[in-house]
Amino acid sequence: MSTPLISVKDLTIRFKTDEGLITAVEDVSFDIAPGEVLGLVGESGSGKSVTAKALMQLNAGNTRYGDNSQIILNVPGQEPLDALAIKRERDMIQIRGGAISMIFQEPMASFAPAISVGDQMVEQLLLHSDMNKKRAREISIEMLDRVGISEPSKRIDQYAFEFSGGMRQRAMIAMALSTKPKLLIADEPTTALDVTIQAQVIDLMKDLVGEFGMGILFITHDLGVIAQTADRVAVMYLGRIVETGAVRNVITKPAHPYTQGLLHALPRLDDLDAPLVPVPGDIPSPLERPSGCVFHTRCDRFIAGVCDANPPEATLVEDGHTAKCFDLTKTSEVA
């Protein structure tokens, strides 16, 4: 395997609050190679967005990173860089919007309402390259055209409120890609969209990955969207990656009880008679983080004295497919 574009090692993120330190992410490690799409899937509170924000150091001031945590960025032709070691805001600029771009969930909240879409696109191009204003505007129009916005030379002078939801998300993608980032972080980019628009945006993103060859960290709670976009997937639960592997393997042969539970709880169109089986219990509050394996409070394979004692190590299920569970004997064939 070639050098990964980004390597996250033992990422632990805690937030300092009035109630004490809250652990949001614990010992998370993953690599993304150039041109690879890694899906990060999990329910609300699993720590997927916090992980993504850590890559760009966008978390709030009360964030405390673990001592061994590393986020190594390998931009071709440059020295490897640890994003967590950067202390000055000024130095973050080469990462934010330069090497890494991010697409957010809520496209309405991500554009400044009083500045035209074009000016916002031009501004960041000027910041990250040495092109002049005229050229930056040309490129912006080109990118808007590329993401399928009609009459881009007219649209570029409009404001975000004049765009529909799908168009805003397209403009967001155009903006994120115009600086040709090496890594794109897409945080629930289609969640606020209707299915027909979501399908358009997914198609567009797939086309653009092929064309630009960047790595993508694709965050979503929707396993269907992951199946359609990602090469590999990492399943997160309460701040830990519990299972990771090629999308096909994880979805058809899930090994971790949580992944299996998620897939059984999902209403599927190919089998309308299949009962919906909820994962028992509720997600524990981050203040009462379970000891040992974080899933043991809801797990049907719970072994007293084992699962609640130590966190399980990653076990190889098959090539490139690992799960963190003490009892991986039960497999579950889903579809």
Place this chain on the structure above:
Amino acid sequence: MNPSLVSLDKLSVHYPLGRRLIGKSPVLKAIDEVSLDIPKGSFFGLVGESGSGKTTLGRAILRAAPISGGHAVYNDGEVDYDLGTIGKDALRDYRKRSQLIFQDPYAALSPRMTVRDIIAEPLEVMGLTKNREETDARVREIAAKCRLNLEHLRRFPHAFSGGQRQRISIARALVTGPKFVVADESVAALDVSIQADILNLLKQLQRDLDLTFLFISHDLSVVAHVCDYVAVMYLGSIVEVSPTRELFKQPKHPYTRALLSAIPSLDPDDTGKQQRLPGEMPSPANPPSGCRFHTRCPVAQESCKTDVPHLQDAQGGARVSCNFWRENLPA
């Protein structure tokens, strides 16, 4: 098929958009001449994209949105109300027979009231119980049915997770003993592992309490699993109504087909790309002429721009609003 609990005949909800000095004032046709029968005891699904009018339709039936034309009739065997002309006293009675479960369990519950007070409020407002003991008994009964722990009743909503909160708002909706419940995107805000639990609970309550549900959702796979019938809305009209199995086995309207193929499949090889819809839904303030779907329809013909289609019977108990549905069925 059971007799209808709610039947709509050319029901319209129009909102005025300002006034003009000369000529007709523009209106936004949120619901345009919708005719629909909701059979008693059914789990009736209503799907559509945002802006299609599904929430407005649910609210119009609950008399929470103004009815501007047509008829909506509610008949549960005990009473028979024409909801467009219903009187004040009858409306008060209708309020306890029909209820709404909201989408966001975080916004729907007052943070300053205990769970007991939240669930008891409808009983107190409507004066349905004589004294506190009776109220408490009703609250405990419905809380148990919604699988809420009785000791939870003394706590405040902030102590609960999303799934538990949604169970509280279901208990609140059902405490007056309604016959008809509108569940508007009631699982949309929940995580998958919790969503299945709430769906199973709603199904069980429907059977135990003999309820009729209007289940509004944008998620076709959820609807496929819980509903007996499904109506698909586009831009204020119903394009297809069908028993659930038939709809998913053989969708007949081109919009329904496109909607189904847009759902991301769990199979990475199944990209469902053959029927992508171009563009977005037009504004309901200025809907297209003829068939409202013709601007995005992959099989539109010249006459679709002028001829307004009406719901017509198709096979399998389905009704479809497309003049060319027969020709366009995939072989």
